[in-house]
Amino acid sequence: MTGLPAWLSDVRLSSDIAALLSPGSDRTIEELAAESQAMTLRRFGRVMSLYAPLYLSNYCSSGCVYCGFASDRSSPRRRLEPDEIELELAAMKALGIGDVLLLTGERTGNAGYDYLRRSVETAARIMPRVTVEAFPMTVAEYRGLAECGCTGITIYQETYDPEEYRKLHRWGPKRNFLERLETPERALTGGIRTVGIGALLGLAEPVGEALALARHVRHLCHTWWKAGISVSFPRIRPQEGGYQPAYPVDDHFLARMIFAFRIGLPDVDLVLSTRENARFRDGMAGLGITRMSIASKTTVGGYRDSSDAGSSQFDVSDDRSAEAFCSALRLKNIEPVFKNWDPAYNGPINGETAACH
Numbered sequence: 001m002t003g004l005p006a007w008l009s010d011v012r013l014s015s016d017i018a019a020l021l022s023p024g025s026d027r028t029i030e031e032l033a034a035e036s037q038a039m040t041l042r043r044f045g046r047v048m049s050l051y052a053p054l055y056l057s058n059y060c061s062s063g064c065v066y067c068g069f070a071s072d073r074s075s076p077r078r079r080l081e082p083d084e085i086e087l088e089l090a091a092m093k094a095l096g097i098g099d100v101l102l103l104t105g106e107r108t109g110n111a112g113y114d115y116l117r118r119s120v121e122t123a124a125r126i127m128p129r130v131t132v133e134a135f136p137m138t139v140a141e142y143r144g145l146a147e148c149g150c151t152g153i154t155i156y157q158e159t160y161d162p163e164e165y166r167k168l169h170r171w172g173p174k175r176n177f178l179e180r181l182e183t184p185e186r187a188l189t190g191g192i193r194t195v196g197i198g199a200l201l202g203l204a205e206p207v208g209e210a211l212a213l214a215r216h217v218r219h220l221c222h223t224w225w226k227a228g229i230s231v232s233f234p235r236i237r238p239q240e241g242g243y244q245p246a247y248p249v250d251d252h253f254l255a256r257m258i259f260a261f262r263i264g265l266p267d268v269d270l271v272l273s274t275r276e277n278a279r280f281r282d283g284m285a286g287l288g289i290t291r292m293s294i295a296s297k298t299t300v301g302g303y304r305d306s307s308d309a310g311s312s313q314f315d316v317s318d319d320r321s322a323e324a325f326c327s328a329l330r331l332k333n334i335e336p337v338f339k340n341w342d343p344a345y346n347g348p349i350n351g352e353t354a355a356c357h
């Protein structure tokens, strides 16, 4: 593919992590775990920042083979209206959650930019911290979201291999590899403060994915040194559509990848969601991971009524209650933090906070 940015193939940006992931590395996983744990403690202390996703809509115009919301799935479609969003957020607040990630699929007439912006505005009146995982936007659109109180976005590249990417994204706007790759920088230019990136592990050869992801992080950290960059490690979960990972990633490799990222990128938040099971999440807490989702529902409207919530984007693996998860953290002497963001800081990173219309 032509037009790829130079950083994507700059091996100098990932050589240290390549050495730690190499099968020939002389570092055992126990040694990496101990170093990663010490670095996590030194840089982040004994705290775990917590957030929860809220699925606004399951409308989508794209055809990602690995997703239960792809436009060829048979499940009923719906979106939350403002009064429903308020009720969902109230249910989340009752669980203690103060940091919400709003999700929707690729743009459709039912759930496009105006709908997302209104939803952010509603959420920002209720939650101390609002971030978004949705479709790639223009700089002006990101500026509009920042003005309404969105402080961060999550945008996974899914795979950094352009050829695999083309095969996995069968139709729709998400087929545009380069537009997606450049999205974090458009968001930061538009005044969004934090960006979460990641590869969906299982779609392509995992060492190559890990190294490309590391290069992406370093490129963003070098270019946008004021921004908060975080990295997630999602693995493919069962979903309607039945896609099976072409390159399954086992616990041993994922743990080694998390430790290598913590050692190589000591200041970056590392995120692990409820896609992972309770045993693996408990094991990684304190060893490198600094941010986790909690009590997640991956259905539209799932917090108030999980029995009537329709189909999910993927199956959650760690389905413990917020209370049970926090108890497990405290047993490890890790303090759960539900809100570490002051609303006074909301607004664009590089401009004045404007009224939201």
Ligand code: SF4
Pocket: 060, 061, 062, 063, 064, 067, 068, 069, 070, 071, 104, 105, 106, 174
């Ligand atoms: S991953 Fe996102 S863009 Fe792709 S089908 Fe699912 S909701 Fe749509």
